[in-house]
Amino acid sequence: MKQDIQTIEDIKLLVDQFYETVRKDNLLGPVFQERIQNNWAKHLEKMYSFWQTILLNEHTYFGSPFPPHITLPIDARHFEQWLELFEMTVNRLYKGEKADEAKWRAQKMAQMFQFKKEYFTANPEKKPLI
Numbered sequence: 001m002k003q004d005i006q007t008i009e010d011i012k013l014l015v016d017q018f019y020e021t022v023r024k025d026n027l028l029g030p031v032f033q034e035r036i037q038n039n040w041a042k043h044l045e046k047m048y049s050f051w052q053t054i055l056l057n058e059h060t061y062f063g064s065p066f067p068p069h070i071t072l073p074i075d076a077r078h079f080e081q082w083l084e085l086f087e088m089t090v091n092r093l094y095k096g097e098k099a100d101e102a103k104w105r106a107q108k109m110a111q112m113f114q115f116k117k118e119y120f121t122a123n124p125e126k127k128p129l130i
Contacts, residue, residue, distance in 0.1 A: 004096025008052055014102070015047045018089040027081050031072060054105055055098050069113055070120055079110045 005011065019040075022028045036043050049061035072078075086106045090099050120126055 002093070002095040005055055005094050005098035005102060008048065008056070008058075010094070011051045011055065012048050014089060014093055015044060015051060017093065018086055019044060019047070021085050021089060022082070025081065025085060028078060028085070031074060031078065035068075035072060051102070055102055065109075066113060066116055070117065072117075074117065076114060079114045083107060083110045 003010075005014065019032075022032055046061070046063070050063075050065065052058050053061040083106055087103050090102050090106075093099075094102075
């Protein structure tokens with residue numbers, strides 16, 4: 001029986017397996033590889049902290065997640081694929097309140113990032129807050 005997300009080890013497993021899937025994905029893989037290149041360890045550490053802060057209420061992430069995404073060559077298809085792969089990974093590994101929260105938060109982030117990306121693309125004179 002699947003357990004819920006409870007510890008940083010659970011977060012690390014989720015993040016590692018999710019990004020392993022992303023790296024192999026025909027749509028997302030090239031975008032991530034272009035941006036992250038050989039800095040995957042650093043990126044994964046940042047993602048562990050991000051999700052640890054959000055799901056476990058252990059404040060280890062300090063930053064602004066949107067600005068690094070503003071210049072990426074992505075659109076609605078990328079956000080949809082990212083969300084599909086994230087939800088698939090969560091569903092494969094976990095079940096419970098935190099797993100549901102992870103999927104809900106990912107949906108909201110994907111929506112917000114997509115809306116902000118569209119806004120700043122349509123209004124290049126505007127600068128996002130960092």
